[in-house]
Amino acid sequence: MDEKKFLIEKVLAVKADLTQREVIDALALLRHDTVNIPVVYIGSGTCGKVAGANDTFVAVNRYLEEKNIKAEVVQVGCIGLCSYEPLVDIQLPGKARISFKSITHERVETLLDDIFNSEVPTENVLGQFNNKRHNRWNNVPLINELPFFRLQHRVVLANCGVSNPDSISDYIARGGYQTYLKCIRNYTSEKICNIVDQSGLRGRGGGGYLTGEKWMMAHNTVSDQKYLICNAAESDPGAFMDRAVIEGDPHLLLEGIAITAYAIGATKAYIYVMDEYSQAYFMLNQAINQLKDFGFIGYNIFESGVDFKITLVKGPGAFVCGEETALINSIEGKRGMPRPKPPYPAIEGLFGKPTVINNVETLANIPFILRHGPLHFNEIGIPEARGTKVFAISGKAMITGLVEVPMGTSIRDIIFKIAGGVKDGKDFKAVQIGGPSGSCLPASQLDLTVGYESLWSEGAIIGSGGMIVMDEDTCMVDIAKFFMNFLQKESCGKCIPCREGTRRIHEILENITRRPTGESGFEVLERFKGIIQLADLSEVIRDTSLCGLGQTAPNPLLSAMKWFRDEFEEHVFDRKCRAGVCKELRLFYIDVDKCIGCVACLRKCPSNAIVGQPRQPHFIIEEKCIGCGICFDVCKFVAVKLK
Amino acid sequence: MQASLDEIISRYKAGSRESLLPLLQDIQIEFGYLNEEAILRVGQHIKLPSSKVYGIATFYDQFRFVQKGKFHFKVCRGTSCHMHGSLSILREVERVLNLKEGQTSRDGRFSLEAVSCMGACGSAPVMNVNGEFKTAIAIQDIAQIINFYRSTI
Numbered sequence: 001m002d003e004k005k006f007l008i009e010k011v012l013a014v015k016a017d018l019t020q021r022e023v024i025d026a027l028a029l030l031r032h033d034t035v036n037i038p039v040v041y042i043g044s045g046t047c048g049k050v051a052g053a054n055d056t057f058v059a060v061n062r063y064l065e066e067k068n069i070k071a072e073v074v075q076v077g078c079i080g081l082c083s084y085e086p087l088v089d090i091q092l093p094g095k096a097r098i099s100f101k102s103i104t105h106e107r108v109e110t111l112l113d114d115i116f117n118s119e120v121p122t123e124n125v126l127g128q129f130n131n132k133r134h135n136r137w138n139n140v141p142l143i144n145e146l147p148f149f150r151l152q153h154r155v156v157l158a159n160c161g162v163s164n165p166d167s168i169s170d171y172i173a174r175g176g177y178q179t180y181l182k183c184i185r186n187y188t189s190e191k192i193c194n195i196v197d198q199s200g201l202r203g204r205g206g207g208g209y210l211t212g213e214k215w216m217m218a219h220n221t222v223s224d225q226k227y228l229i230c231n232a233a234e235s236d237p238g239a240f241m242d243r244a245v246i247e248g249d250p251h252l253l254l255e256g257i258a259i260t261a262y263a264i265g266a267t268k269a270y271i272y273v274m275d276e277y278s279q280a281y282f283m284l285n286q287a288i289n290q291l292k293d294f295g296f297i298g299y300n301i302f303e304s305g306v307d308f309k310i311t312l313v314k315g316p317g318a319f320v321c322g323e324e325t326a327l328i329n330s331i332e333g334k335r336g337m338p339r340p341k342p343p344y345p346a347i348e349g350l351f352g353k354p355t356v357i358n359n360v361e362t363l364a365n366i367p368f369i370l371r372h373g374p375l376h377f378n379e380i381g382i383p384e385a386r387g388t389k390v391f392a393i394s395g396k397a398m399i400t401g402l403v404e405v406p407m408g409t410s411i412r413d414i415i416f417k418i419a420g421g422v423k424d425g426k427d428f429k430a431v432q433i434g435g436p437s438g439s440c441l442p443a444s445q446l447d448l449t450v451g452y453e454s455l456w457s458e459g460a461i462i463g464s465g466g467m468i469v470m471d472e473d474t475c476m477v478d479i480a481k482f483f484m485n486f487l488q489k490e491s492c493g494k495c496i497p498c499r500e501g502t503r504r505i506h507e508i509l510e511n512i513t514r515r516p517t518g519e520s521g522f523e524v525l526e527r528f529k530g531i532i533q534l535a536d537l538s539e540v541i542r543d544t545s546l547c548g549l550g551q552t553a554p555n556p557l558l559s560a561m562k563w564f565r566d567e568f569e570e571h572v573f574d575r576k577c578r579a580g581v582c583k584e585l586r587l588f589y590i591d592v593d594k595c596i597g598c599v600a601c602l603r604k605c606p607s608n609a610i611v612g613q614p615r616q617p618h619f620i621i622e623e624k625c626i627g628c629g630i631c632f633d634v635c636k637f638v639a640v641k642l643k
Numbered sequence: 644m645q646a647s648l649d650e651i652i653s654r655y656k657a658g659s660r661e662s663l664l665p666l667l668q669d670i671q672i673e674f675g676y677l678n679e680e681a682i683l684r685v686g687q688h689i690k691l692p693s694s695k696v697y698g699i700a701t702f703y704d705q706f707r708f709v710q711k712g713k714f715h716f717k718v719c720r721g722t723s724c725h726m727h728g729s730l731s732i733l734r735e736v737e738r739v740l741n742l743k744e745g746q747t748s749r750d751g752r753f754s755l756e757a758v759s760c761m762g763a764c765g766s767a768p769v770m771n772v773n774g775e776f777k778t779a780i781a782i783q784d785i786a787q788i789i790n791f792y793r794s795t796i
Contacts, residue, residue, distance in 0.1 A: 050763040050776040082765030237721030237760035275668070275705050276761065316664055316703035319759070333663035333689075335702045394723040394764030401765060432722065468722050482725050486759065492702075 003030070003169050004294065011172060012181060012302070030173035031163065034133060035093050038071040038116070040064075043087035043161055045078030045247045046279055047240075047401075051085035055105035060088070063112050077248020079161025080402035081148065084126065087161070090115050096134040099126040099143055129162075148399055151418050153380060153406045155388050156364045160248030160402075165283060168290040171251035177296065179371045180258050184304040192263035192370065193219050199374035200386035201366075205231060205322070205359030206434070206463045207548070208385075208452040214356060217346040218264040221354040226266040229350065229357040230257055231327060232273045232280070235319045236435030237486065239466035241390040242360035244402050246273070246280040249364075250287040256363035258296065258308060259370060264356050267307045272327055275314045284312055319436075319490035322464075323547045324357040325349075326492065337494045338547035359464070361390055381407035385451040393419045395468035396426065405450065412446040415469055426471035430563070434463025436483045436490075437552035439559030440476065459559055461552065475581035476564040477571050481509040483556035491550070498550035501541040505557055508534055512571050513582040515627055531572055534561070580642055586627040587643040592617040594639035601631035601640060648674075648684060658690045667700055676707040704759075712747045712754030714792045716740070717771040721760030724768040728782075732768050733757055735785045753792075 010016055010023050017023070028034045040060050044053045057075065064071050079087060084101035088111065091097035101124050103111055114121045120137055127143035128136060143149060164170040171177070183192055197212025218226060230253070234242040245253060261269050273281050288310055291297045299307045318336045320326045325339040328350050349355025365387060369377045381387050385407035391414060394400045398420030405414060415421065415431060422428050430440040439460045441448065448454060455462050470479070488502040508530035516524065538554030545551050561568055570576050577585045590601075590610075595617040602610045602618055609625040612618030620631070620640075632640045651669050655662040663685070670681050677700060686693035700706040718733045737743060740753050747754040763769045766778035770788075777788060 046762055047765055050761075050766050050769065050778055082763075085765070235759065238723055238764055239760075240762040240764065243762055276758070314665070314668055316668065316705040318703050330664070331661065333660040333699070335699050392764070394767070395726055400723075436722075466722075468726070470726065474726055479722075479726075482722065490759075 007169060007172050008294065012177065014185065027173040028133075030169050032074075032091065032170070033131065035072075035091055038069070038093065039091045039097075040071055040073045040112075041076045041089035041091070041097070042073065043078060043085055043089075044075035045085075045161075045244060046277075047078050047082040047244075048085040048087065049279070051102075052104050053086040056086045056088060056103055056108060059105035059108040060112070063109055067116075069116065074164045075166065076162065077160045077165050078244045078402065079248075080157060080244070080404075081126075081399060082401040083399050084401075087126070089129075092116075092118070094135060096131055096136050097129040098137055098140060099128065100124045101126045147420070148403075148418055151409070151413060152404050153388050154404050155368050155380070156245060156252070156361055156390055157248070157402060157404045159252065160244055163249065165248055165250055166286065168251060168287065168294060171249075175371065176251055176367070177255055177294075179367050180255050180262075180296070181302060181304075183259050183370060184262055184301065184306045189219060189263045189265055192259065195374050196263070196366065196369060199369045199377040201362065201369060201377070202385060202452065203359060204361035204365070204389065204465070206461060208462070211358065211362055214346055214358075215260070215264050217344065218266075218354045218356045221347050223354050225268070225351075225353045226264055227350045227353055227355040228257065228261045228264060228266040228269040229324075229327065229331070229355060230269065230271040230360060230363055231322065231324065231357055232271055232277075232360045233315045233321045233327060234277075234360075234464065235274055235315075235317070235322055235490075236464055236466050238392060238394050238432075238468050239435055239464045240392050241402055241465055243277050243280050244392075245360055245364050245390075246277070247283050250283045251290075252364050252367060253360055254284075254287055254291060254310070256366035257310065259366050260356065260358065260363060261308055262306055264354075266356070267309060269308070269310045270313050270331060270350075271310065272313045272315050272321070272331065275317050281312065281314065288312065318492070319486075320492040320547070320549055323549055326547070327357065328355065335492070337492045338549075340546060361465075382449070382451055384453050389450055389462065389465055391450075391465045391467045393467045393469065395432075396423045396471040396474070397421070397469040398423050407451050408449045410447050410449050411441065411467075414450070414467065415446070419469070422469060422471045424471075426473065428469070429472050429474055430470045430476065430479075432468040432470065432479070432556075433466070434461040434555075435466045436486050437461070437549060437555050438463045438466070439555045440470070440479065440563060441559070442563040445563070459555070459562070461555070473579050473581070475577050475579040476560045476567045477509060477513055477577070478579075478581045480557045480560040481506065481513060484509060487549075487553045487556075491553070495545045495547075495550055497541045497544045498553055501537055502553055504530075504537060505534065505541075505554065509557075512568075513577070513585060515575070515584040528572075583629060584627045586629060587622060588620055588625065588627070588629070588632060588640050589643055590618050590620055590631075591639045591641055594637050596637060596639075598636070600634045600636070604630045604634050606630065648681060652684060652688050655688070657688055660689060660691070663689050663691070663696070663699065664703075667696075667706060671706060675711050676709055678708075709747050709754075710751065713752050714754075715773055716753065716755045717758050717761070718744075718755070719761045719763070719767070719769045719771075720757045721764060721767075723764035724760075727767040727779075729768040731782055732770065732780060732785065735782050736770070736789070739786050739789050 042057050088103040089097050089099045128140045130142050193215045201211045202208045232242050257269050321330045321336040323338050326336040330336040345355045388404050388406050390404045403418050432440045484506040488506050491499045493499045511527045541554050542551050597615040607624050607626045609621045610618050655666045682696050683693050686696045742755045744755050744757045770777045
């Protein structure tokens with residue numbers, strides 16, 4: 001292969017001269033900075049595919065074939081604007097790359113017709129990429145000046161959705177793997193550990209442990225074999241940044257892994273990917289094969305004397321396997337249950353050997369730190385937390401997707417300035433940060449800044465970086481119940497407080513969201529007893545569980561009770577859910593002016609709570625009503641209303 | 644052509660504990676679920692009591708012990724989908740299919756599963772039928788979607 005030979009001899013070799021004119025031009029062509037034929041980029045991450053990117057891909061290819069146009073079609077990862085998928089970018093020779101949103105297959109033809117006639121359609125335009133070599137389109141905003149991108153600082157996501165994730169040449173042309181070769185040729189492993197330590201990088205998986213310190217510990221432990229594990233077991237609902245990195249820029253992660261393995265002296269690395277992430281698994285597998293082809297994996301890599309091997313492991317799906325010692329057990333073929341620490345995995349981990357476990361985002365930061373030096377990385381963020389953090393914004397936000405901001409950005413800026421606030425003009429109620437064991441913050445806490453200690457001080461955690469925006473239609477008791485149900489299902493069962501305690505909390509919350517029909521005096525007493533004991537129970541779970549997941553399990557409940565106490569009291573005392581989410585607490589009434597007496601609701605009511613004569617207005621007997629809402633659904637005259 | 648159980652098992656070294664999960668995963672990919680024979684044979688091969696193999700397999704969400712239906716429905720129960728009403732969607736699918744989550748219909752046509760997050764939070768609530776995503780679904784659409792699959796058999 002010509003491309004491969006060129007890259008190895010002219011770019012990656014020891015004496016490579018990157019200032020030569022021909023090399024510069026060839027690299028620009030490889031990374032699509034200059035193009036000779038039109039290029040169509042289709043956002044084909046999982047979020048794009050869900051929105052219909054596959055159909056768009058087929059439609060684009062069919063169009064090009066029919067019109068006999070010679071063009072290249074590239075499937076890229078997710079740029080972070082999940083709610084605007086499928087995204088299609090088009091780059092004509094000499095013209096700037098221009099991006100369009102929501103291009104479903106039926107819109108492809110009009111779009112391409114316009115573009116190939118050098119016209120910019122008025123609809124669905126997102127923006128154009130800034131590139132000095134190209135002529136700009138008129139009246140099209142620059143993509144990095146859009147409100148969504150302006151406040152972001154992209155280190156990890158820099159090339160996601162921009163570069164071609166299927167091609168290692170593209171990555172090398174953007175300067176990739178040169179840092180790795182610089183490391184193994186010129187640096188001792190100790191020096192790399194020191195550089196990372198100086199950079200102040202902390203674990204992005206939630207723990208916030210200093211990465212350099214962890215590496216140093218493993219580096220200093222004497223052993224015949226050491227391991228590196230990349231934790232891509234992203235099983236928090238509402239977190240998808242690791243997946244986006246893997247799908248959009250798999251080689252960035254692999255370079256980070258390769259450097260880390262060299263720094264700690266590991267010759268074997270494992271990547272533990274969730275089984276559900278089939279596309280991410282496919283991308284990694286393909287990228288690893290490309291690495292083998294280029295000679296980055298194997299013995300004596302590029303004649304440096306370094307050996308390196310990567311194994312992909314499919315995680316069989318358990319939330320607890322995100323905990324590092326549980327993950328180790330899972331790779332060893334055991335139940336994914338946490339082990340007591342110490343000994344820390346850096347001393348005694350996988351198969352009893354020193355093991356470093358780092359999250360995807362942490363590892364994806366490594367090439368940047370070593371390429372630009374620790375001081376450059378130090379300039380981003382705040383003293384307690386250097387660098388950037390990727391957040392996955394979902395829920396009722398205007399724009400859902402991935403956002404990378406410097407540490408120290410306020411939550412208000414992220415939600416209102418970048419993600420555009422709350423959808424449909426509703427009022428903001430809360431934001432849930434840090435996944436199932438994170439906490440909900442109300443509007444009054446929005447000025448908190450993103451970091452480790454700053455969030456801990458308010459009982460919140462940064463977690464892996466899920467950010468779920470909730471509007472006034474969300475019931476906080478219901479959300480707490482949802483998370484407790486999730487945690488109870490996912491508790492591994494090792495520690496009794498976590499296993500039984502989460503179940504009890506879920507039961508108590510179920511009780512207060514259920515209509516008390518035919519409840520005996522004793523049952524009422526039990527219900528109130530449960531509520532009184534909630535806080536104590538949470539404390540016991542927090543104090544007596546072994547792993548981080550158990551210790552943080554009561555967080556969603558505690559934070560909801562702290563900030564939304566009035567809503568809990570309303571559920572307990574008034575038996576009312578203001579958001580109308582807790583179905584069994586809903587009360588309906590029939591508007592006598594609108595009811596024409598069609599008896600539709602009367603026939604369907606499962607508890608015979610509706611009375612009335614045909615062609616006369618009906619009534620609901622509140623004591624009999626179970627709040628199922630069937631009358632509400634069947635009424636064609638909007639006569640049934642919520643109280 | 645299905646690879647036989649023997650062939651899959653012979654890909655892995657006997658007695659090595661760390662190949663237990665990949666082995667079970669391979670069997671599930673080939674046969675769609677783990678049956679009793681598979682568990683017993685894996686136990687013999689890895690040199691673990693089959694009770695232990697079964698215990699490990701039930702620990703993880705991925706492994707199934709009943710065959711999937713011809714149409715496999717997955718309803719997302721992630722946080723974002725939950726806020727957009729995925730519980731009602733799940734109940735409606737259960738009602739129309741006359742199945743509970745985790746079950747397969749007796750004629751083997753349909754099966755239903757609730758999963759914790761499919762990572763498509765931007766298009767909530769989502770459902771997945773044999774790998775094909777249905778996004779931003781409303782309760783009213785469900786009967787129609789299911790009838791479409793009913794009529795294709």
